Amino acid sequence: LLRRELPNKAKISGGEMSTSRSPKDPSCTVDLGAQYISAAPYYARIHMNYVNMHTVYHHSGAEVLYERHVTHIHQKDTGWEVCHKAGAPDRFDIVVVTMPVPQILQLQGDVESLIGENQRRMLEAVSYSSRYALGLSYKADTQIDIPWAAKYVSSNPCIHFIAIDDKKRNLGQCLHIFLLSSLTPDAVKPIILEELEKVMPGLPQPDSIKCQKWRYSQVTGSVADCPGQMTLHSTASAGSALKGFKVLKSSL
Known part of the structure; x- marks a missing residue:
């Protein structure tokens, strides 16, 4: 029997896969997290019933x-x-940590001692960029006469990606802009x-x-x-743990 749990520190699911709703129209949703997942044809076919990125959480079966x-994580x-x-x-028998590296390094318990000195140096060197979405x-009857659903923008120093979420799901009218910046949201x-x-006058x-x-x-x-x-740690039981991980992976 395989029991899978996904601890989430937020009150709602999503994280960087989050889907936001308009405060004035709950049917108007927009993916402000990951806009897409690259997938082989097989996975694209079996996951084609996802309504938005938020539903990926629940389709995991966990x-x-x-x-x-x-x-803390203790052995x-x-x-x-x-x-x-x-x-x-x-x-748990197996723990898979998927949070950003700086947050992994903040975990307490045995994690600190399980990360070797060389591993820690390599992890501390990992760098990330920040993004704004x-x-x-828009109101449901608003007309946005744009022929495409999504595109990359190479001609603007600020905006890098634009998606018309309504064309993806036909729910409300939502426009998503994805860009790179180091400023605060209000600024x-x-x-x-x-x-x-x-870009879109x-x-x-x-x-x-x-x-x-x-x-x-x-x-x-x-x-x-x-x-x-x-891999931060392996033991004599690593073989059985890896078998369990393969079962977990095959079910996702």
Whole structure:
């Protein structure tokens, strides 16, 4: 029997896969996190029923536990004890940590001693860029005469990607702008809107606007020779743990 849990420190699911709703029209949704996932044809086919990025969480088949801010990970016999800010700790056979590297290095417990000195140096060298996403929500009867659903923008120093979320899901009228900046959301919002007018002049007045900052967005400097993951610890039971991980991977 394989029991899977996804601790999430937020009150709602999503994280960088979050889908936002207009405060004036809940049917108007916009993906302010990941806009797409590159996938082989097989995975694209079996996941084609996803309505938005938010639903990826729930299609994983795991139990999502909200407001579980993980603080400590301890090694207990052949398993692991995961502690969080509220409630009793949980026990697991396998722990897969997917948070940004700087947050992994802040974890307490046995994680600190399990990371070797050389591994820590490599992890501390990992760098990220920050991103901002701006969502513009429009009333359902607003006409936005744009023939495409999404495109990259190479001619603007501020805006890098634009998507018309309505064309992806046919739900409400939401425009998503994705850009690179180091400013605060309040400071960057008028700059984005000014640059957007240059890229897409004549857009109607939005019904609501939301600006979202992703502090850890894209990896700009990864760990050498460790594409996508690093094994921090292995034991004599690593063989059985890897078998369990393969079962977990095949079910996602």
